[in-house]
Amino acid sequence: MASELCKTISVARLEKHKNLFLNYRNLHHFPMELLKDEGLQYLERLYMKRNSLTTLPEDLAQKLPNLVELYLHSNNIVVVPEAIGSLVKLQCLDLSDNALEIVCPEIGRLRSLRHLRLANNQLKFLPPDLGRSRELQYVYVDNNIHLKGLPSYLYNKVIGCSGCGSPIQFSEVKLLSFSSGQLTVFLPAEVKSIGTETDHVLPLQELAMRSLYNSYYKLIKDLNFLSPISLPKSLLELLHCPLGHCHRCSEPMFTIVYPKLFPLRETPMAGLHQGRTTVSFVAYCCSTQCLQTFDLLS
Numbered sequence: 001m002a003s004e005l006c007k008t009i010s011v012a013r014l015e016k017h018k019n020l021f022l023n024y025r026n027l028h029h030f031p032m033e034l035l036k037d038e039g040l041q042y043l044e045r046l047y048m049k050r051n052s053l054t055t056l057p058e059d060l061a062q063k064l065p066n067l068v069e070l071y072l073h074s075n076n077i078v079v080v081p082e083a084i085g086s087l088v089k090l091q092c093l094d095l096s097d098n099a100l101e102i103v104c105p106e107i108g109r110l111r112s113l114r115h116l117r118l119a120n121n122q123l124k125f126l127p128p129d130l131g132r133s134r135e136l137q138y139v140y141v142d143n144n145i146h147l148k149g150l151p152s153y154l155y156n157k158v159i160g161c162s163g164c165g166s167p168i169q170f171s172e173v174k175l176l177s178f179s180s181g182q183l184t185v186f187l188p189a190e191v192k193s194i195g196t197e198t199d200h201v202l203p204l205q206e207l208a209m210r211s212l213y214n215s216y217y218k219l220i221k222d223l224n225f226l227s228p229i230s231l232p233k234s235l236l237e238l239l240h241c242p243l244g245h246c247h248r249c250s251e252p253m254f255t256i257v258y259p260k261l262f263p264l265r266e267t268p269m270a271g272l273h274q275g276r277t278t279v280s281f282v283a284y285c286c287s288t289q290c291l292q293t294f295d296l297l298s
Helices: 002-014 082-086 105-109 204-220 233-240 288-293
Strands: 019-021 045-047 069-071 092-094 115-117 138-140 149-151 158-160 177-180 183-186 258-263 280-285
Touching (some): 082 105, 177 258, 183 280, 204 233, 258 288
Parallel strands (some): 019 045, 045 069, 069 092, 149 280
Antiparallel strands (some): 177 183, 258 280
């Protein structure tokens, strides 16, 4: 089987194939032959359904830079590396029927991505910015029973979310959560503090982080201008990578978010799922003012 696989990949390399089918190969690891030398520079569609893969290589984009479609349905993938965000031409990504608990934010930054399939996984939440790209139009997250909230950027883009948000018992929850009525939503692990409408001022640390970011990133456009001595390492790293941006005004957020729930049953999309899901859209705001004025339907 190994020699047959190598031969298939070698022929694809020599003949500059644009499509490669590696379905049902009982693969436990991503084939190194695909990443050999310069990789498969001409490959546009890679099919690897019904295997036993658990992860993807870090240099995937470097070796397969022209991938337009990547099909990984029915594997055992637990982690998708951040490097997947470098597949700049990727338009369709199928990760259905795997073992994903989280989705790295880099997937949401794939500016060419149009179709994203994440059905039948173990997802608990999605990146707040997922759906921000105008290109992304079709997202399928059906049958993720732990998933109760969808980022509001996915509004009018989510085609499939039936079977999500089923009542389950959390014996040991380490994630922060907030509730609205009968709904409870767990936030991404990066979120350390939740703001409420009763807050009068932002925490001092958050104010300082936003001021630094606005000064150095917007004006100087170079956060490397700050030396490691000027800030504690933890804050310097956070400054380079905000938790997200406000759904209403796009202000970066570093230590605190102000979440707002929009139950699916209260939106025009309710008819698509006919009461088969308890999923809500979740907006992340930067302040009480944005929290009070943000409207999903406006």
